Amino acid sequence: MLAVHFGAGNIGRGFIGALLSKAGYQTVFVDVNGELIDQINERSKYTVELAGSEDSFEVTNISGINSVTNQEDVAAMIAKADLITTAVGPHILPMVAPVIAEGLKERTESVNVIACENMIGGSDLLKEHVLEHLGAEKSRVAQLTGFPNAAVDRIVPDQTHEDKLKVTVEPYFEWVVDSTDIKGEKPEIAGLTLVEDLTPYIERKLFTVNTGHAAAAYLGDYYGHQTIHQAMSDSRILSKIKGALHESGDVLIKKYGFTKEAHGKYIETILSRFANPDLSDEVTRVGRAPIRKLGPKDRLVRPAVEYIDWNKEIPTHLVEVIAAVLVYKQDQDPEAVELQSLIKEQGYKGALQEISQLSEDHPLLNAVEKQM
Ligand SMILES: NC(=O)c1ccc[n+]([C@@H]2O[C@H](COP(=O)([O-])OP(=O)(O)OC[C@H]3O[C@@H](n4cnc5c(N)ncnc54)[C@H](O)[C@@H]3O)[C@@H](O)[C@H]2O)c1
Ligand SMILES: O=P(O)(O)OC[C@@H](O)[C@@H](O)[C@H](O)[C@H](O)CO
The missing domain is CATH 3.40.50.720 (NAD(P)-binding Rossmann-like Domain)
Incomplete structure (x- = not known):
């Protein structure tokens, strides 16, 4: 074969x-x-x-x-x-x-x-x-x-x-x-x-593993850390990652009928994988390609939009992570450089709107703008 x-x-x-x-x-x-x-x-x-x-x-x-x-x-x-x-x-x-x-x-x-x-x-x-x-x-x-x-x-x-x-x-x-x-x-x-x-599997994976990973990378970078392990050891960041995962988890539970207990266990497993001291994973790898990661179907905007649709409330932790992506600067990452030049031309809200393809008056855009 x-x-x-x-x-x-x-x-x-x-x-x-x-x-x-x-x-x-x-x-x-x-x-x-x-x-x-x-x-x-x-x-x-x-x-x-x-x-x-x-x-x-x-x-x-x-x-x-x-x-x-x-x-x-x-x-x-x-x-x-x-x-x-x-x-x-x-x-x-x-x-x-x-x-x-x-x-x-x-x-x-x-x-x-x-x-x-x-x-x-x-x-x-x-x-x-x-x-x-x-x-x-x-x-x-x-x-x-x-x-x-x-x-x-x-x-x-x-x-x-x-x-x-x-x-x-x-x-x-x-x-x-x-x-x-x-x-x-x-x-x-x-x-x-x-x-x-496949939908429940890919969404559970992307909106838990990759949402949490992105939160650790961008907040980790914001707080001056180099690796995911360091970010996970910072209690300020860990509580925000957990908050973001409970927001994306809320949507996954509602959409796919996972029990709260089972999904809670899944989140714990994922967090322990991020905290693995035997893996040295740079925030620059996990945060690579921030424009892709702010895309309409990707790990941050999609669960945030769906959270708003289901709950008529703002997912404050996901908003904070999206804000951290917008201030992420990394000269070696072409998309990070492009993101910053887009922000220079159009401001935070304009750049996010263009990348996420949300309507101008979408509550997520306003919430992120307020966070900046
Ligand atoms: N690394 C992880 O933890 C992980 C986990 C799950 C999924 N993924 C996904 O797997 C994919 C690859 O990620 P990775 O971490 O292995 O990246 P990587 O950069 O380590 O590997 C990508 C490879 O593709 C090669 N490549 C680039 N252009 C090519 C082309 N035109 N033709 C053939 N090869 C080409 C590169 O030279 C490189 O060897 C991504 O979509 C990523 O999201 C990664
Ligand atoms: O590969 P990306 O850039 O989509 O995301 C970075 C990491 O979150 C990702 O590679 C994870 O390590 C992986 O998805 C774990 O299965």
Whole structure:
């Protein structure tokens, strides 16, 4: 069995690639980072280490293709793969779409393409971009190819090791895939859960793990901390993170009927994962791409808007986190720089309105403006 995985980064190597290899796939990593790909091809294996334990394992049966120099080879692999996955970041999906389309054109058998990105409808979005490149072959390829959406959860911080392929990950993981959009045989991968309705899973994950993580990152940065662990150890911040998670949790409980007890336990598990002393996760990684994170369907604005819709009240903690995003300054992060220049031109409210696509008189915009 052959899997083609786009993105040999933290999640690619530390999570998806590792599960694919354990499930018996020969995994071809596709990446624009030539150094990483050369190392994968030289060694054909790498080590995944579980943070906080002595446990580690080898990921084997792998090779790599540099997609900057070898687009044709990538398309040829896509044409014969049994499974295609991505973990490149939502903004990169349009860039990998043309080569995926090129390979899919050559196929006569069904295949599934799973975008493992932190967003709602990641595979749907990738499908839209892939189909744009198909011309007359569009409907045939759409018939043959499944694009099931997915939720992926495992904290894999940015890290440097002497061994460039080695990756340290938290022990916890969850990979949930929508079974209703799968074409052909369902992939059998230990650790991958197939569900018929992904929405409660992806929303619970994005609006708890990622909402809480964003709160820790932006408030952490505001209070002068470098890592999520430091932010979690600051009682001023911890109480605000909990407040934000109770606000997003209120909406999740109302929408999906989770019991308060079960959701409370889920929140506690997530908080303990953030506080893991064996993971050093920089606030700059977790806070990366703040414009994406202020998007209408993303981890902060969406639960805040839904909280207002359900309760006719302002979610004060989420508002505080959104305000912290607006004052987040980070020269190395292109979206943080762009956000600040948008704020310079349009003010806090104008910039937030443009990014979040809320109406001018939306109560969330006024609440955030008051907070600034
Ligand atoms: N790290 C985590 O804790 C985590 C957890 C769950 C989900 N995710 C999601 O997984 C995705 C990847 O995140 P990450 O943390 O692994 O990022 P990362 O930066 O470590 O890895 C991304 C990889 O994609 C590669 N890439 C960039 N452009 C490419 C292209 N055009 N073609 C092929 N490869 C390309 C990069 O070189 C890099 O190796 C994101 O959507 C993220 O939200 C991350
Ligand atoms: O990857 P992002 O930028 O969407 O979000 C940053 C982190 O919150 C994220 O990578 C988490 O570590 C991950 O979602 C945990 O499963």
